[in-house]
Amino acid sequence: MKNNPFSLDFGAEPNLFIPRKAEHNTIVETFNSETPSTHIFLIIGARGTGKTVLMTSVSHELREQPEWIHIDLNAEGNILNSLASNLYKLTKSKFPKVKFSFSVKGVGVSMEKEEKYYDVQADIDEMLGILAKKNIRVLITLDEAANSKDIREFTTYFQHSIREKLPVFVIMTGLYKNIRALQNNRSQTFLKRAPRINLGPLSYSRISRQYEKVFDIAPGDSDLLTRHTNGYSYGFQILGYLLYEAGKKFVDDELLKEYKINLEESSYDKIWEELSEGEKSVAIACAKAGENATVKETREIASMDSNKFSTYQDTLEKSGILSSTSSFGRVRFSLPYFDEFVLRQDVL
Numbered sequence: 001m002k003n004n005p006f007s008l009d010f011g012a013e014p015n016l017f018i019p020r021k022a023e024h025n026t027i028v029e030t031f032n033s034e035t036p037s038t039h040i041f042l043i044i045g046a047r048g049t050g051k052t053v054l055m056t057s058v059s060h061e062l063r064e065q066p067e068w069i070h071i072d073l074n075a076e077g078n079i080l081n082s083l084a085s086n087l088y089k090l091t092k093s094k095f096p097k098v099k100f101s102f103s104v105k106g107v108g109v110s111m112e113k114e115e116k117y118y119d120v121q122a123d124i125d126e127m128l129g130i131l132a133k134k135n136i137r138v139l140i141t142l143d144e145a146a147n148s149k150d151i152r153e154f155t156t157y158f159q160h161s162i163r164e165k166l167p168v169f170v171i172m173t174g175l176y177k178n179i180r181a182l183q184n185n186r187s188q189t190f191l192k193r194a195p196r197i198n199l200g201p202l203s204y205s206r207i208s209r210q211y212e213k214v215f216d217i218a219p220g221d222s223d224l225l226t227r228h229t230n231g232y233s234y235g236f237q238i239l240g241y242l243l244y245e246a247g248k249k250f251v252d253d254e255l256l257k258e259y260k261i262n263l264e265e266s267s268y269d270k271i272w273e274e275l276s277e278g279e280k281s282v283a284i285a286c287a288k289a290g291e292n293a294t295v296k297e298t299r300e301i302a303s304m305d306s307n308k309f310s311t312y313q314d315t316l317e318k319s320g321i322l323s324s325t326s327s328f329g330r331v332r333f334s335l336p337y338f339d340e341f342v343l344r345q346d347v348l
Contacts, residue, residue: 225239
């Protein structure tokens with residue numbers, strides 16, 4: 001039996017996925033520009049929408065180009081020290097002819113500087129300055145960024161590096177509320193000007209085409225499979241994985257039940273846990289109202305005034321959980337079968 005082309009791993013780049021070509025090309029072309037319009041992109045979306053996959057696909061392309069170094073940093077570690085260490089090691093590995101006049105603390109070699117005081121930012125500046133003269137650019141990726149002390153320290157350094165015209169380029173992924181909290185920190189308001197890529201549903205036609213090819217089925221049958229995903233990237237992977245493992249080409253009751261359980265355990269439980277009580281109340285009202293209900297009808301179920309309801313609705317939409325059709329005054333869930341999951345939470 002052939003290996004399953006779909007993957008249940010969260011955040012990893014699967015063997016088979018739907019590329020977001022427009023977003024991918026925007027980042028690559030901008031960063032490769034002689035005079036980039038920005039040195040940072042923020043990729044935002046709900047869990048399972050493919051933020052990490054997009055970031056990974058961009059980093060893989062850029063690091064294969066001769067003038068780029070790629071450094072992936074842990075958002076919860078000592079970011080600047082890790083940056084300095086990785087910058088030193090990767091430069092020596094990819095560009096052995098580039099010589100630094102010192103060794104970075106933590107690399108495992110003795111310091112050649114005479115100063116007793118160690119300033120990691122000064123050492124990073126010196127290394128980046130040398131790389132700039134060699135026309136070498138540095139891509140830094142940070143997954144699941146939040147409003148933490150280490151992230152703020154790093155982004156403050158990033159702002160400094162831009163002022164000094166150092167060759168630093170950054171891609172950060174994060175949930176909407178985490179990125180908003182970071183941007184609203186009084187020392188980080190400059191991040192509000194950073195371009196944001198908000199990941200919504202994948203193209204239905206691209207999902208359908210992939211299912212058609214993998215399972216060797218007619219376009220109409222692949223369209224029926226696609227409807228179960230709602231364009232949700234992780235839903236596409238789960239459904240494909242389960243079908244492939246079961247040797248099926250259609251969704252029966254047994255497989256649909258397993259699909260919903262996987263969505264809940266792998267994604268929805270965590271999404272629900274991270275919602276505020278007000279956001280949960282609006283989500284429950286939307287689930288009870290159904291897709292054909294108006295915003296007014298849904299608001300009445302939630303027993304909220306217009307301003308309060310719209311605030312929570314806006315957050316849920318920007319978080320990728322709800323989508324709205326303003327022309328018809330209706331809201332619906334972006335995630336497949338999330339309404340059923342929400343209704344169960346209401347009775348627990």
